[in-house]
Structures are given as C-alpha cells and as structure tokens.
Amino acid sequence: MLKRYLPILTWLPHYHKRLLGADVLAGLIVTVMVIPQSLAYALLAGLPAVVGLYASILPQLIYTLFGTSKTLAVGPVAIIALMTGAALSSVAATGTETYLQAALILSLLSGGMLMVMGLLKMGFFSNFLSHPVISGFLTASGILIAVSQLGSLLGVESSGFTLVERLFTLVPNLATYNLSTLLIGSGTLIFLITMRLRGKATLHKVGFPLFLADLCAKAGPVFAVVITTLITWHWQLAGAGVAVVGDIPNGLPALSFPWGDYSLWQSLLIPALLISLVGFVESVSMGQMLAAKRRQRISPNQELVGLGACNLAAGFTSGMPVTGGLSRTVINYDAGAQTPAAGAFAALGIALVTMSFTGWLYHLPIATLAATITVSILTLVDIPMLRQTWRYSRSDFAAMAVTIVLTLGEGVEAGIISGVTLSIALFLYRTSRPHSALVGRVPGTEHFRNTARHDVETASNAALLRIDESLYFANARYLEDTVYNLVASHPELEHVVLICSAVNLIDASALESLDAINARLKDSDVKLHLSEVKGPVMDQLKKSDFLEALTGRVFLSTYAAWREFS
Amino acid sequence: MLKRYLPILTWLPHYHKRLLGADVLAGLIVTVMVIPQSLAYALLAGLPAVVGLYASILPQLIYTLFGTSKTLAVGPVAIIALMTGAALSSVAATGTETYLQAALILSLLSGGMLMVMGLLKMGFFSNFLSHPVISGFLTASGILIAVSQLGSLLGVESSGFTLVERLFTLVPNLATYNLSTLLIGSGTLIFLITMRLRGKATLHKVGFPLFLADLCAKAGPVFAVVITTLITWHWQLAGAGVAVVGDIPNGLPALSFPWGDYSLWQSLLIPALLISLVGFVESVSMGQMLAAKRRQRISPNQELVGLGACNLAAGFTSGMPVTGGLSRTVINYDAGAQTPAAGAFAALGIALVTMSFTGWLYHLPIATLAATITVSILTLVDIPMLRQTWRYSRSDFAAMAVTIVLTLGEGVEAGIISGVTLSIALFLYRTSRPHSALVGRVPGTEHFRNTARHDVETASNAALLRIDESLYFANARYLEDTVYNLVASHPELEHVVLICSAVNLIDASALESLDAINARLKDSDVKLHLSEVKGPVMDQLKKSDFLEALTGRVFLSTYAAWREFS
Known part of the structure; x- marks a missing residue:
C-alpha cells in the first residue's frame, strides 16, 4: 500500500554504486541544460525568470518520491507556461503582486485536482482529450508561442494571448526594433536551428565521438546562453536597449501560502482543470513512450498523484504550474538517467545555482531565451498530421480544425474546450444515427x-x-x-x-x-x-x-x- | 415541396361533409373542455388567466396549417407553464409589465428555435432527453405543480419555483387559510378525483350510454367550474376572501411585438431552448402514439416547424409558450376529431368566448382551477417507473434520480440540464471502459x-x-x-x-x-x-x-x- 503511493520505496532499497554514477552524471547535464528553458518558460508565462528556477527544484525532488517513471523530468514546460500566462492575465495585470499570487493559486488548484483525480483513479478523464484535439492544440500553441516570442527577438513590445491580439500589438511597434537585440535574437535562432538540424552529423564528421557529438548538439542552447551573455556583458548592451534577465535574488524560495481572494481562487478553477489535464496527458504519454523503450511500466493513476504533489510543492515555493516536460525528459533519458535519483541530483544542482550563481545570469539577453523557446516549440507544430487526419476522417479533422482555429483566435482555453466538446458531440451524433x-x-x-x-x-x-x-x-x-x-x-x-x-x-x-x-x-x-x-x-x-x-x-x-x- | 411545409394542402382538398360533422362536434367539445385548463395553466405560469385563452386561439389555427398530426391540440400545457413561470420569475417580478413582455419574448425565442431546428432537420436533438430523464422530470414537475397549487386550494399565499421555496413560503402562512376557499378547493378536488376514478363506470351503471358516460366523466372540470362559479356568485364569496378570476377584458388580443432589452432576450435563451425541447418531446411522442393507433404517420421535423409557427403566433398575440398538450389532445381524439380542422373549430370557439363571454368567468374561483390542475398533473407522477428503472439499470436510475432531486431542489432548468448531462456522461464513461x-x-x-x-x-x-x-x-x-x-x-x-x-x-x-x-x-x-x-x-x-x-x-x-x- 505504502509502496503504491511512494514508488521510491520500490527502487531505493536496491540502489547501488553503479546506478549512482550514471544518475549523478545525468543530473549534472540536466542542471546545465534546463536552466535556460526554465527561465524562458517563466518569462513566457509573464512571470519573473527566477520563478522558472524555483519551479524546477522542489517539484522535481517531490517527483523522485512519488513518480513511477524512471526518467521523467518535471518542471515548467512551454504549453503549460502558455496556458498559465493566458489564465493569469485574465485575472491580473502582468508584474503585479496579484499576478504572482495567482500563479501560486493556479499551481495549488492544479496540484489538488491532479491528486484527487489520482486518488479516485480518474486518469481515464484525460482520454477525452482525443488525439486530433491534442495534436491540433499543440500545433496552434506552437504557432502562438512562436509569434509571442517574435517581439522579444526583435526587441519590440507585444502582448495578448490570441494570434490577433499579438499581431495587432506587435505590428504597429515594428519600427521601434532594437538592432543589437535583433542581431542577438536572429543569430541565436540561426545557430540553434543549424545545431538541431546538422549539429550532430557535422560534429561527428569533424571527429567527435557519436555520444559527445549528440550531447554538444543538444547543448546548443547552453553555448548560445554563454556566448550571448558574454557579448552583452562585454559591450554592456543592456545599456543600449538590449533586454536582459537582470537582477535575480540569490537564495532558495521561502515556503509560503498564497491566501488571495475567494473570487481569485474561483476564477482560476477552469484554467487549473485544463492545465491539469493537458499537463497530465503530455507527461503521461511521454512517460509511457520512454518506459516502453526500456520495457518498464508507469502507473497513470499514481502519476496523477505524483504530478499533483509536484504542483502543490510548486505552489508552496513561489513556483508555477509544472509537469513532465518533453525536452527536459529527453535530455535526462539520453544523458543515461537510471532512476528518479537523477532528477533529485538535477534539482540539487539547480538549487545550488539559485543559491549562489544567479549573478552570472544578469547579462543573459531575453532574445536568446526567446530563440531557445522558438526552436524548441517548433517541433510541436505538426502540419502533415493535418493532412493525414483529413484523409482518414472528416469528423476527426473537424475537431482538430476547430481546436486550431479557436486556440489561435480565442485563446488556449476556448480552443481546448471547443475541441473536446465537438469531439464528444460528433461521437454522440454519429452513434445517434447508427449504421x-x-x-x-x-x-x-x-x-x-x-x-x-x-x-x-x-x-x-x-x-x-x-x-x-x-x-x-x-x-x-x-x-x-x-x-x-x-x-x-x-x-x-x-x-x-x-x-x-x-x-x-x-x-x-x-x-x-x-x-x-x-x-x-x-x-x-x-x-x-x-x-x-x-x-x-x-x-x-x-x-x-x-x-x-x-x-x-x-x-x-x-x-x-x-x-x-x- | 409546398405540401411538405404546409401539410394542410394534403388533406383539405379531400375534405368532405362527413368529416365536417365530426370535426365541428369535436371542436365544440374541446372548446368547452379546455377553457378551464387554459386559464389554470396561465395562472400556473404567473400570468393573467386570459393569456391562457389568447394562447389557445391563433397557435391552434396555425397548427391546422402546419401540423402533420390529425388530432394534436395545441395550447398552454402544465409542464411548459411551470417552466415558463420559472424562467419568467428569474428575470422579472410577477405582475409587472416586464413579466408579460418576457412571456412573449420566450414564446418568440422558442418558436424561432423550433422552426430553425425543423428546417435544419435537427429533430434528433430531442433524442438526448432520454426516457429516464423525461420520466423523472415529469414526476418531479408533477410534484412541484401539486405543491404550488396547495396555496390556492387553501387560500394561502405561497411562491417560489423549488420545493423548498414553496414549502418555506407556504407553511408560515397556513394559519391564514380561508374556509370558503378551502371548502371549494377540497370539494372540487374530491369531486374530480371521484369522477376520474369512478365517473365513467358509475354513470354507465345508472343508465348512460358508454360514449356519453365517458364524455360526462371527462367533463368533470366543466361541471366543477359551472357549479363553483354559481356558488361563488350566489353567496358573493369574492367579497369574503375567495380569490376569483375577476375581470377579463372582452375581445381578441391585438397583434404586437415585445421589443424589450437585449439582455432580457439573452437571459431567456437557455430557458427557451429547454422549453422547446421538452415541449417538442411531449408533443411528438403523444402525436406518434395517437397516429400509430389510427395507422397514420407524423413527421417529427415538420412538427418542429409547426410548433415553431404556433409559438411565434403566441408571441405575437399576447400569449405564452405552447405545445401539443396531453389532456387537450386526448379530449380531441376521443371526441372523434378526424382532421386538423377540428382544432380550427375549437380555436374559433375559444375566440368567440374570449370576444363575448369572459364576464361569465368573473366569479370562477382560483381554487377550482387549482384543483383541476392538481388532478390532471398527478397522472404525470410515475412512481412504479422508478422501481422498474432501478431494477433494469443503475446508471439509468442515477440519471432519473438526479433529474428528480434537482428539479425539486433547484428548479426545472437545473433538473433537466443535470439529467441530460449525467446521461451523456454515464454513456461516455461506459463506452470508455468497454467490455x-x-x-x-x-x-x-x-x-x-x-x-x-x-x-x-x-x-x-x-x-x-x-x-x-x-x-x-x-x-x-x-x-x-x-x-x-x-x-x-x-x-x-x-x-x-x-x-x-x-x-x-x-x-x-x-x-x-x-x-x-x-x-x-x-x-x-x-x-x-x-x-x-x-x-x-x-x-x-x-x-x-x-x-x-x-x-x-x-x-x-x-x-x-x-x-x-x-
């Protein structure tokens, strides 16, 4: 019974030295790799960059206790950050105290919901996010995120959570672009795309062993961060209008509880539910895929409990909603993580950075982070899937198309709710006129x-x-x-x-x-x-x-x- | 094409004298029989009694043109009146100008929705009101209506549209009961119940031919109206605190359009949809049952168009939402109506009464009408069905129970929406874990x-x-x-x-x-x-x-x- 709810009890007693080496190495690699994306996703949600670091510490440690996947890495992810930003900006203005508070409330609500669903074995609930709806939602979110980063890449103001809002605030300001920012942003973008498409092959060709070539290609964002930070520091570009991460207080987040108004909690209920479901689906499908590769199994209902605990932890430690992230998990898996202990080591690594080295991030340009986000989310956009679905079934395509159009036009919540509703309605309609x-x-x-x-x-x-x-x-x-x-x-x-x-x-x-x-x-x-x-x-x-x-x-x-x- | 949308063109050309005699007789009987219930249902909806007469004239004439059932009689019915009252009292205070206006807007909205559903062939939409939900809803509505009439039977004030509200406003006033009202109300109640249960057999035993015995038993409410009106007039009981129908302006309703606020139209959208669906289901299932008895067929989609036109007519002529009514249709059928012309004759009869003889209704006690309603709606309460459904399927029973409990506790809209939602959710849950x-x-x-x-x-x-x-x-x-x-x-x-x-x-x-x-x-x-x-x-x-x-x-x-x- 205890083992069911604390899966760490099943693997920790058999832990030994050989596993330790692999896990420490993986933890180290993950620490370095995920810092840029953690900062970036916090910014994407309209939150201070440091929140992304906070949300990568305790939640990941908690997952080590409760998670059933050996390799899942938990923290802020792109889609959830986008949804978080949309939810928060509907209840508070960016940069205010309420906005920060709402992020914590959202984490707690989402954590509570996930945990309740897990304890009541309601994992099946997420099945109603059909494949076309999820894939349409990811494509539309990818486009939304890319457009949202355009402003940061150019050094231009833009805001809003639908495509139209973004473009309407972006286009009139285009003339105010900042040349240094544009150069850093576009340079990083080109570098990252090249690394992703050719990096591994090229490095292998010039003599790197395959494993190292792969690792270096994946570390593209880290190189970009180091180089652009040095450039910005050397020429003091922050003074020339290049937006940088700036001051981050050294130290770990304090434990706190975001009281807030009753109405604030209430208006975040639906967003929290959607964030929970989407986060769970993203996390569990990746967990299952990687587990299958190593002939392991994960338990979806215990994953709900685990992710719930992670989000509660995020809510109590000045974080933001988290889930098992695609890119951080793949890094962890490829770096050879053997047990959830690798995640714990990464959490400790990030805690160390947060305690002592945030000063090093002062000159990191926002444009670099924007380029990192843009490149990593473009993998979400899956245009061939549109054609395949159209060919296979018009009603699945309809659900997908409505999800995409409404996500782009009305925002993430409207998109996903309409997609799910339409899928169910079409299924009911179909069964109401049986063959x-x-x-x-x-x-x-x-x-x-x-x-x-x-x-x-x-x-x-x-x-x-x-x-x-x-x-x-x-x-x-x-x-x-x-x-x-x-x-x-x-x-x-x-x-x-x-x-x-x-x-x-x-x-x-x-x-x-x-x-x-x-x-x-x-x-x-x-x-x-x-x-x-x-x-x-x-x-x-x-x-x-x-x-x-x-x-x-x-x-x-x-x-x-x-x-x-x- | 024209025949499809104007079914009158299919039967009027073949009309002949023999049909005329039967239809005129049926029309005459229906005129006399439905006047008390038309007044009663208007009062049930919180509207002036005369509105019930208005709603029985033009809508019924319009149905003669558009309807596909040969015997359906259209007008105010108990359930729809209850739902109308609940909807109106959520947007305006009883007795105000806005309340009357809202009734017309509700009719127009419902008429428009029915017509659009009919033209788009969306009759299948009503299939989502499953049998357990409908039957639970009718049972709960029957109880609600009976309790709502208790006040009128005792001469005591009460209000509200849930069981709790009704009882909480009724009980504290019980001591203020009016003896004359109580005697008229309970006397009528006992008389009507006796007539319904024993009338036909007893009259047949004392020598009435079977047809006449049946007719007299069915005419119970008419006798009750005549006798209690005479009693109230003779002893001038209206001065002694017996509530009576009172002044009704002689004359036909004027054509009018209820402009009203945009927000009023908007807040009546959902109630109008529910009233449309429930009214359609009640009307079409009865129409189908009676058509089957005579080996005729009705077209559900054309029925939508027809009922839509009836409600539009009600909205333009100071009426209230209407549909094919159980008791008035059965009277029409039993009186030997052969074609929809019988309905037209009944409409003309009621128009004549409204033009010239409303003075005769001045002394009609409200308690008599309350007794009429109470007896007729008790047939809706179907307790054995609860047991049968429990035995057959727990999930169907759950949908039924939730509908009953919420209709009684939260009102008709909450009841029906929860019932439908739960039926769909349970079906989806069941199909999500296939055998x-x-x-x-x-x-x-x-x-x-x-x-x-x-x-x-x-x-x-x-x-x-x-x-x-x-x-x-x-x-x-x-x-x-x-x-x-x-x-x-x-x-x-x-x-x-x-x-x-x-x-x-x-x-x-x-x-x-x-x-x-x-x-x-x-x-x-x-x-x-x-x-x-x-x-x-x-x-x-x-x-x-x-x-x-x-x-x-x-x-x-x-x-x-x-x-x-x-």
Whole structure:
C-alpha cells in the first residue's frame, strides 16, 4: 500500500554504486541544460525568470518520491507556461503582486485536482482529450508561442494571448526594433536551428565521438546562453536597449501560502482543470513512450498523484504550474538517467545555482531565451498530421480544425474546450444515427454479411437486420424508424431478426423502444427475434419484462435463426 | 415541396361533409373542455388567466396549417407553464409589465428555435432527453405543480419555483387559510378525483350510454367550474376572501411585438431552448402514439416547424409558450376529431368566448382551477417507473434520480440540464471502459462465444479477443492496456486476433492506438490480426497506412482465423 503511493520505496532499497554514477552524471547535464528553458518558460508565462528556477527544484525532488517513471523530468514546460500566462492575465495585470499570487493559486488548484483525480483513479478523464484535439492544440500553441516570442527577438513590445491580439500589438511597434537585440535574437535562432538540424552529423564528421557529438548538439542552447551573455556583458548592451534577465535574488524560495481572494481562487478553477489535464496527458504519454523503450511500466493513476504533489510543492515555493516536460525528459533519458535519483541530483544542482550563481545570469539577453523557446516549440507544430487526419476522417479533422482555429483566435482555453466538446458531440451524433445492414448468408458458411456489399443468400419471409451500434437514448427512436420502414417496404415479411452482435448496451430508453417495436410488429403479424445477444446485455434484459413480451425467440447465433426460417 | 411545409394542402382538398360533422362536434367539445385548463395553466405560469385563452386561439389555427398530426391540440400545457413561470420569475417580478413582455419574448425565442431546428432537420436533438430523464422530470414537475397549487386550494399565499421555496413560503402562512376557499378547493378536488376514478363506470351503471358516460366523466372540470362559479356568485364569496378570476377584458388580443432589452432576450435563451425541447418531446411522442393507433404517420421535423409557427403566433398575440398538450389532445381524439380542422373549430370557439363571454368567468374561483390542475398533473407522477428503472439499470436510475432531486431542489432548468448531462456522461464513461471477451469456438459450429460463459474450444498460441465497443478516443488507451495485459499474461501467444464484429467506428485516436499495439506486439514477436471488420470501418482503414503496417491479416470471419491457427 505504502509502496503504491511512494514508488521510491520500490527502487531505493536496491540502489547501488553503479546506478549512482550514471544518475549523478545525468543530473549534472540536466542542471546545465534546463536552466535556460526554465527561465524562458517563466518569462513566457509573464512571470519573473527566477520563478522558472524555483519551479524546477522542489517539484522535481517531490517527483523522485512519488513518480513511477524512471526518467521523467518535471518542471515548467512551454504549453503549460502558455496556458498559465493566458489564465493569469485574465485575472491580473502582468508584474503585479496579484499576478504572482495567482500563479501560486493556479499551481495549488492544479496540484489538488491532479491528486484527487489520482486518488479516485480518474486518469481515464484525460482520454477525452482525443488525439486530433491534442495534436491540433499543440500545433496552434506552437504557432502562438512562436509569434509571442517574435517581439522579444526583435526587441519590440507585444502582448495578448490570441494570434490577433499579438499581431495587432506587435505590428504597429515594428519600427521601434532594437538592432543589437535583433542581431542577438536572429543569430541565436540561426545557430540553434543549424545545431538541431546538422549539429550532430557535422560534429561527428569533424571527429567527435557519436555520444559527445549528440550531447554538444543538444547543448546548443547552453553555448548560445554563454556566448550571448558574454557579448552583452562585454559591450554592456543592456545599456543600449538590449533586454536582459537582470537582477535575480540569490537564495532558495521561502515556503509560503498564497491566501488571495475567494473570487481569485474561483476564477482560476477552469484554467487549473485544463492545465491539469493537458499537463497530465503530455507527461503521461511521454512517460509511457520512454518506459516502453526500456520495457518498464508507469502507473497513470499514481502519476496523477505524483504530478499533483509536484504542483502543490510548486505552489508552496513561489513556483508555477509544472509537469513532465518533453525536452527536459529527453535530455535526462539520453544523458543515461537510471532512476528518479537523477532528477533529485538535477534539482540539487539547480538549487545550488539559485543559491549562489544567479549573478552570472544578469547579462543573459531575453532574445536568446526567446530563440531557445522558438526552436524548441517548433517541433510541436505538426502540419502533415493535418493532412493525414483529413484523409482518414472528416469528423476527426473537424475537431482538430476547430481546436486550431479557436486556440489561435480565442485563446488556449476556448480552443481546448471547443475541441473536446465537438469531439464528444460528433461521437454522440454519429452513434445517434447508427449504421445498420440487412445481411444474408455467405454461401456454404455460417457467416452473414451485408446484402448490399456481398453476394449472399437471403430468405424472403425473414429479414436479418444487423444493428451496428449500442442501443441507447440517442438512437432509440432511430431504431424504431429503421424497423418500421423495413416492415413497411417489405409487406411479405413474417419475421424480423435483430442481430445484436454489435449491440454492447441496451439502456432503459432503448428497452422502451424495443417494447414499442415488438408491440407494433405484433399488430402487423410480424414476429420479432433477437440473435447473438451478448452475455452482459442478456443479463440485463432478463431483469426486465421484455423477454416475456417478445413475440419471437432469442437465437444464440444468426445461423440458428437462418436454419429456422429458410 | 409546398405540401411538405404546409401539410394542410394534403388533406383539405379531400375534405368532405362527413368529416365536417365530426370535426365541428369535436371542436365544440374541446372548446368547452379546455377553457378551464387554459386559464389554470396561465395562472400556473404567473400570468393573467386570459393569456391562457389568447394562447389557445391563433397557435391552434396555425397548427391546422402546419401540423402533420390529425388530432394534436395545441395550447398552454402544465409542464411548459411551470417552466415558463420559472424562467419568467428569474428575470422579472410577477405582475409587472416586464413579466408579460418576457412571456412573449420566450414564446418568440422558442418558436424561432423550433422552426430553425425543423428546417435544419435537427429533430434528433430531442433524442438526448432520454426516457429516464423525461420520466423523472415529469414526476418531479408533477410534484412541484401539486405543491404550488396547495396555496390556492387553501387560500394561502405561497411562491417560489423549488420545493423548498414553496414549502418555506407556504407553511408560515397556513394559519391564514380561508374556509370558503378551502371548502371549494377540497370539494372540487374530491369531486374530480371521484369522477376520474369512478365517473365513467358509475354513470354507465345508472343508465348512460358508454360514449356519453365517458364524455360526462371527462367533463368533470366543466361541471366543477359551472357549479363553483354559481356558488361563488350566489353567496358573493369574492367579497369574503375567495380569490376569483375577476375581470377579463372582452375581445381578441391585438397583434404586437415585445421589443424589450437585449439582455432580457439573452437571459431567456437557455430557458427557451429547454422549453422547446421538452415541449417538442411531449408533443411528438403523444402525436406518434395517437397516429400509430389510427395507422397514420407524423413527421417529427415538420412538427418542429409547426410548433415553431404556433409559438411565434403566441408571441405575437399576447400569449405564452405552447405545445401539443396531453389532456387537450386526448379530449380531441376521443371526441372523434378526424382532421386538423377540428382544432380550427375549437380555436374559433375559444375566440368567440374570449370576444363575448369572459364576464361569465368573473366569479370562477382560483381554487377550482387549482384543483383541476392538481388532478390532471398527478397522472404525470410515475412512481412504479422508478422501481422498474432501478431494477433494469443503475446508471439509468442515477440519471432519473438526479433529474428528480434537482428539479425539486433547484428548479426545472437545473433538473433537466443535470439529467441530460449525467446521461451523456454515464454513456461516455461506459463506452470508455468497454467490455471485451476472449472467445472460443462453440464445438461443431462456426460460432464463437466468451470462454468465461460458454464451454468452447480455444487454441493455445492464438488469442481471439472480441472488443465489445466502437473504438474511439475515450477508450483507445483502454484498448492498449487490455491487449498489453493479455500478451503479458500469456507468454505463449504468437497471434492476437481482434474480433471487430462490435466495432462500428475506429476514429483517429483509436487508429493511433492500433498502430501502437501493432508495433509493440511486433517487438514481442506476436502478430496482430483483425476479423469481421465491417464494411464502413474497412473502407476507412483503407484510407490510412495501418493495413500496410499490420503484421498479420484481416480475416473475413473469425472462423477463417480459427482454421488458420488451430
């Protein structure tokens, strides 16, 4: 029991020296790599850069205790930072005390929700974020984030959380661009893209061993940070209008509780729920993917508990909402992390930097961080997926398109809520008009297929009607219409057999309709039969009076019904 | 085309004398019978009694033009009046000009919505009011209405639209009861109940022919109205504190348009939608039932158009929201109405009364009308249905119970919205954790059933897994878990056959999961096969790359797969 909720108890007792070496190395690499992105994502959310560091310390340590993934690294991530910024700016102005407070409240709410969902085993909840909605949401968020960074890359003011707002505030200010910022920003951007696309191959070609070439290519952002910081420091560009990170107080965050108004808590409820679900889906799908590669397993419900604890920790230590991040996790995995201890070492590393070396970050240009964000989120934009989905299913595409358009046009919350709502509505609509088929026997077999698609044998006085959907309130009336039309257009019928092989559920409304069909057919001297009723459905029908009222029989197989009537 | 939208063109050209006699008689009977209930339902909605008459004239005439049911009678009905009262009292105080205006706006909104739904053929929308929700809603509304009439029966003030509000305003005033009102109210109540339960049999026993006995029993409310009006007039009880209908202006309503604030229209949108849906369901299910008795058909989508036109007419002529009413339609049907012309004659009759004879209604006691309402709505309360639904399905019962509790405790809107939401949520939850079964061959046949329920043959190296649900985003991950667990617990497996006889849909998320399952099984040297994939599903799979990537085959029947592996 204790082991279920504290997975550290399953691996720590077997910890040994060989693991320690690998984990310390991974922790060191992660420390260096994630500092730039942690600062960047805090800025993306409209928060002081240091918040990104705070949110990478205690949450990651807590995950070591509660997490079931061996390699997941927890901290601020791009999408969650974007959603956080949108949520906070709807309740407070950037830079105010309330804005900071709201970030903590958001973390606590999200942490509480995740934990409750985990304890109640409600991980299935996240399944309602369908694949097209998630992928549309990531694409649109990627575009939104890229546009939001454009201002920082050029040294121009811009604000807002929809595409239109961003562009409307950005374009009029374009003439005020800062040349030094533009050079640093675009230079970093080109460097990072080159490193990402060619870095590994080129370095390997000039003689680096493969592992080191890979590591150096991945460390592109670190090099960019060091070089542009040195340039900005050397020429004192901060005085020439280049925005820099500036003063960061040395020291660890104090433990605190963000009291705030009741109304503030209330208005952050929906954003917290969405952030929780999106964060969970991002984290758990990556965790599962990496676990599968090493033949390990993770427990989604315990992950909810773990991520919940991480967000509570973030809320108590001046952080921001966190989740398992794509890039930091991949760095950790590739750096050879063996157990969650690697995460703990990285957390300690970042704590050390926060305590003593934040002064080194003073001259780090914001434009460098903007370039880092832009390059890393462009991987989220998945245009081929749009084409694939269009080809496969128009209704999946519709959900995806609505998510993208509304995320860009109305913001992240509107986008994701509309996408989920539309997915569910389309599914319900589809199941409310079920496919059904008159089937006949494939000659010489006991197999029955659609008369319209296959060359099959039929009987003249009996219709074999296969209903391709569970019968429930949304399609109960449709079923009645289908059967009545069938009987009306085939006056020679004496028997109607409903083949229930695809009927997984008959609810009370559908039972009412079946009763009505049975009675109406009786009036027309047509008998109603059922075949291939599944065990669970049959169990339930036995609890009603329908089977006694049924004018016909219940056949185990369609073939048995066929033998009776042909 | 014209005939589709104006069904009167289908029957009027064939109209002849014999029909005329029957329709005029039915019209006359309906005129007399529905006047008391029309007044009563207007009062129930918190409106002046005469509004009930106005709403019974033009709407009924319009239905004659647009309706597809031969016998439906349109006008104010109990449930819609209750919902109207709840909606209006949330935006204005009873008795004010705005309250009257809001009633007209509500009619116009509801009329417009119904008409648009009809023209867009969105009648299926009402299917989402499942049977348990409707029946729970009717039961709770019946109780609410009965309690709301208690005050009028006793001559005591009460108000509110939830059970608690009603009781809290009623109980403290109980001591102020009016004896004359109490006697009239309880006397009428006992008389009406007796007439309903025993009237027909007793009258038949004392020598009335069956038809007349039935008519007289149904005319109970009319006798009660006449007698109590005469009593109140004779002893001038209106001066002694008995509430009466009072002055009603003679004359037809003027045509008018209720301008009102934009915000008033906006806040009535949701109530109008709910009233439209509930009214449509009540009307169409009764229309279908009666049409079936005479082997006629009605067109649900044209009914939407027709009811929409009726409500627009009510909104323009000082009326209130209307729909096809249970009791008035049954009276019309039993009185022998042959065509919608009967409705037109009833409308003319009520118009005549409204023009000239409203003075006769001055001394009609409100208590009499309250007794009429109480008796007629008690038929809505269906307690045995609660037990039946509990026995049949816990989740249907949950939807029903929530509808009842919230309708009583929070009002009609909260009740119906929660009921519908819960039905949908429970359906989605159920489909998100699909039943699946390992099946084997029923010896000697080509039929396959659950190994856990039937004595069947299985193969050691191949698992035949029947998935009992369409595969879509909500259960895609669940499917992955099911298959991985199956393979993990049966290391001897070389083949997994997914039997898709119950899979009616594979959406983009599920396709993603199938791809993942296929790849993961390939890593473990297990081949994935499909069988009994339905035509429409196969068509869609062909649009993706899944079939090329599939490690195994697609079998037409499970038996074909069985022959291959056993």
